[in-house]
Amino acid sequence: DAGITQSPRHKVTETGTPVTLRCHQTENHRYMYWYRQDPGHGLRLIHYSYGVKDTDKGEVSDGYSVSRSKTEDFLLTLESATSSQTSVYFCAISEPGTGIYEQYFGPGTRLTVT
Amino acid sequence: DQQVKQNSPSLSVQEGRISILNCDYTNSMFDYFLWYKKYPAEGPTFLISISSIKDKNEDGRFTVFLNKSAKHLSLHIVPSQPGDSAVYFCAANPTNTGNQFYFGTGTSLTVIP
Numbered sequence: 438d439a440g441i442t443q444s445p446r447h448k449v450t451e452t453g454t455p456v457t458l459r460c461h462q463t464e465n466h467r468y469m470y471w472y473r474q475d476p477g478h479g480l481r482l483i484h485y486s487y488g489v490k491d492t493d494k495g496e497v498s499d500g501y502s503v504s505r506s507k508t509e510d511f512l513l514t515l516e517s518a519t520s521s522q523t524s525v526y527f528c529a530i531s532e533p534g535t536g537i538y539e540q541y542f543g544p545g546t547r548l549t550v551t
Numbered sequence: 552d553q554q555v556k557q558n559s560p561s562l563s564v565q566e567g568r569i570s571i572l573n574c575d576y577t578n579s580m581f582d583y584f585l586w587y588k589k590y591p592a593e594g595p596t597f598l599i600s601i602s603s604i605k606d607k608n609e610d611g612r613f614t615v616f617l618n619k620s621a622k623h624l625s626l627h628i629v630p631s632q633p634g635d636s637a638v639y640f641c642a643a644n645p646t647n648t649g650n651q652f653y654f655g656t657g658t659s660l661t662v663i664p
Contacts, residue, residue: 457608527595540597
């Protein structure tokens, strides 16, 4: 199993509060991703990183920011949480090779915004 | 706008029989496809992939078929086992977009012993 941890695993927060989710990897993979999973939508990419301090937006990036100051850590921040951000959040990693490559996912963080 | 679609939310199959999970896509720029399996309270795990230069890829009990003209791919599991009961997601990567993947909504497979 790829060494990916997410913290916290569960969080309940109030609307308007800031929230930071952490993804930590021990695989030294260059690419890291944040997805959210919602019923009827599958997994949707929020942001991804292709190296330290190199990040880009995914298809549902509004309301989220990310930071990557070290290879092993990728942080997802909700500056002011809203109820629409209640979801399960997954971090993933991958390493470029000679072609396209699969992603390895963390266990997920269940976030509830009340 | 869902670019990758899995129109069957659920599927039930008897143990030992074939499971066929389907996936359709709309973006002709997709050129690499993957299937992931997800158990409850866990992250998805990679199962099998296929490049657009192929029409079939096999790995043990799992075979993925790609029909580019129909923009359709399918995952065949033969024989199905109770441990295969999970949610299956297909994902697609467009040409020249680095590592951006688009996922389908998932199909929940139940294999009945």
